[in-house]
Amino acid sequence: MHLKKLPMEGPLVIYEKGYDSGVLDAGGGYVVTAHIESHNHPSAVEPYGGAATGVGGVIRDILSAGTRPIAILDGLRFGDITKDKHARWLFKSAVSGIADYGNCLGVPTVGGEVEFDACYQNYALVDVAAVGFGKKSDLIRNHAQKGDLVVLLGGMTGRDGVGGSQFASDLLESQDRSAVQIPDPFIEKLIIEAVIEARRQKLIHAMKDLGGGGLSCAISETADALGVGIEMDVKKVHTRESGMSPEEIMTSESQERMLIITGSAEIKRLQDICAKFRISCSVIGSVTSGGQMRIKQGQETLADLPASVVANASLLDLASKRPSYLDELDAEPPGPIPDHTRTLELLVASPNISSRAWVYGRYDHEVGIRTVVRPGLDASVLRLDNGRYLAVTIDASPKHCYVDPRHGAAGCFEEACRNVACTGARPAGMLDHLQFGSPEDPEIFWTFLESLGGLAEYSRDMGIPCIGGKVSLYNETPAGPIKPTPMVAVLGLADRPFVAQKAADGDSLIILGDTKDEMGGSEYYEYVHGIVGGACPVVDSAVSRKNMDAVLDLIEGRLVKSVHDCSKGGLAVAATELCMTSEIGCDVGLDVPGGAPLDAALFSESHSRYLLVADAKSLDSVTSLLGKRGVPFGMLGKFGGSRMRFADGKKTVIDLSVDKAQRAWSSSLGDLVHG
Amino acid sequence: MPAFVVSVTIENKPGISDPEGDTILNDLVLQGAHEAVSCIRTAKMLRFTIEESDGDSALARVQKICDDLRIYNPLVSQVSIGVQAGSN
Amino acid sequence: MPAFVVSVTIENKPGISDPEGDTILNDLVLQGAHEAVSCIRTAKMLRFTIEESDGDSALARVQKICDDLRIYNPLVSQVSIGVQAGSN
């Protein structure tokens, strides 16, 4: 399989058979688990329920390892909300779905990202990553022996979601109407508490959540992973509706269900726990020797086949070919712009750059009282019970990936690492989610392989293992395939939290890293000029590592007051964001390392760059550390006053009131939604 | 023009579950020993006060508003619209 | 005993604001074109399926359940109860 290209091993990675989530050793006898999933097709037709059930599914993956879910991150993509009313409805409904589900569970949604692009017109990408935490000794060591009982626990099995798996890989026109799932976060919350109590009492031999493919997949995958057989009776399954056929029972994708294998000595206590939480708990079968999966209806055997056959369908080796669209991209750079101030104002208020507070203000991001760094900055930070800190973020950059799938994918991985590094945490593991159109189209399959290659290479170079991932294909809108959208979540660990301080009068602004003329796929090209093409930013792993190490050392020594990554909208936007959050102005000179011309100095999205804020007393230590490391940096200017001023030599090219920028930045997403 | 009150009732389609109704039934009504109740389904209602020439046009107008604004998602919900009262 | 469907409609009392109705209305009005709508009020509806000897007792029983279990909050809401359908 192609996915084997991603390095999955590392000193902190713990592998257990049958896990849906990745496990990292967090130190002191504790582990962090993480997983990522999407619910794209259902969300495109029923955004509220689709997004909500997406949260539910990934939370159960975390739970199946025996860990308590402690955080959710969401990555959202929709069409152009400035023009498209339908995209607005999809966006609003998906956010409500995630909010209502996550908030009710009491698992904080601590971060995420949102992007709008016409390629998602009439469609939606709703990615959800979840993080869990627990003691290493509490991890479920999946095992089963002959005679163990197979238990279905949680909500009732209904017709909802019948045909769901097929639905996920079909085009939207042929949607199966019965594939609508009504989310029930209340039952999910009860399942979480019941499962954690059962784990505490050591009643669980093995566990798996029911996802795509329903019982038939869960049973076959569990049997296959554990090397046992399972015999079950469809009549024992608690159904919500009468008259469901065995096929419907086996393939129902009703949410909020878990499959648990327990022993006959433990079943009574498991049933008592379920009774306490009033969730159903049906013994539907038992473990047999040999690898057969036998489905019965009462006495009658309906199916009897090796579990491995059902479990191991794999991505075939498909044809691939470099897409011809790459040769047709815009080649001409745009002409000079008359008004840089106006351009910056436009970018700050643009749908892809403006403040996300409208989104994360709807999510309870504090429940669990672990959230040390809240959403709104580069990455969010959670405190762990072992005294350490976990930084998490997710990122994707389809605009870059469209013009260059390999470097675009590596770049979004690097950006996620940068976000984590800005909080003083060292990246420890990544999750990837590869979202593409139909792989049967050789051109799309090529972009898939390229993106995967980009991720694998950066992962190897940096020694950041992939601890889990997912592939979502056939993401096609009526107008064609989506842009390649690989998404990356990065987890980092730190011994001390670094909470950014506001910049104050007299503090210095420093840029670390080279700015290059790499404007392909930038917001400046696409949003301001409508140009799709050009060279997208390229990551050099050696530079990436060197710059990141320098930042982590500056933070370790507490030499800087805050660090912000330079990404969408380039230096101009990143510096403005620092000023807005600090409520202070800044005079910025554009003498940046890397030798980019004016427009690129302002708006290029070159990677491996960080903005640093240092006060007068640490400034010398900062510059000497950077000098010693041999990393490129530039002194941009000093904070003060109430205006953002950018000067090209002696000439002021941007002069904007921070207040005004702040107002536009903070209100524009909400205004767009409420239209 | 006379004013009409048009009521729009939105509920999950029959085959689709209604967790809120289930919770109210199981955790409240049945806990209170009212076993005669076998099912509770929830719905949302919107009452529009609208000026139109007659009841039928009021009804048609409200139907159009609900569809245009995606007041409900036809994939999940069904809607019933009725003129409740007319006045002048 | 025959089963009846009794519907319970819960809505804010007239003096109490209904921000949801207001928002839907304002979104409409802002969209223009639908100025004929002057007011929108939202309500919640519960449909009870209940076995009783006749429709009147079904209604009385549901009324009692609503009062006993505070299905609506009398401080802010008013309720209207009606037998929607009976069967046997």
Added chain:
Amino acid sequence: MRVGVVVFPGSNCDRDMYHVLTDVFDLDATYCWHEHGLPKDVDAIVLPGGFSYGDRLRAGAIAAHSPVIADVKRMAEASVPVLGVCNGFQILVEAGLLPGALLKNDSLSFMCEWTELLVQNNKTPFTSKFSKNQRIPIPIANGEGRYYADEDTLREMERNGQIVFKYGDRVNGSSGMIAGVCNPEGNVVGMMPHPERAAEPEINPTGRGTTSLMFESLRAGAAS
């Protein structure tokens, strides 16, 4: 002092509250499942936040009928301090232990943000260490947090000193900007914001830890 933390199906701030009571303020806390009676030896009761019964029907409406509520009422009458936070407040109101109602926020959406409270009544067991009109930073996280009471009730509450906290700013459209209230006796207090989320410097972005005086008030009450 022994504090009972009541747990309903769907409570989700129970563990946070327990942590703050025990690990931060060194009180003895015990979880009380809603189907069991309250232990006789508790000196105070906390109903934590969350989504009991998934907020179905109305926030707090179903939990208000839980078996444990009869015990809470009995102990409240016996002057035991009772604190309801967020969903706990909604439950106390639905159970008739506190006046008023909690309606959907003006914004119609769930709101998670930091705000400021003004202490109005510093005579309750949870506010005795505050000075009157003291400003305290605290987060809210709720969808149905708009306090409502009619004019007459509000006047009476004002007279009785039943308004414990007001918001410093217009947050959600609540009557009289009310964020927390108490019964006429003052031993039952309900509030929408989350004091347990503001009690530790590490997770408090304002750098001002004054909200922890709520827990210190409770502890001081036990000592006296």
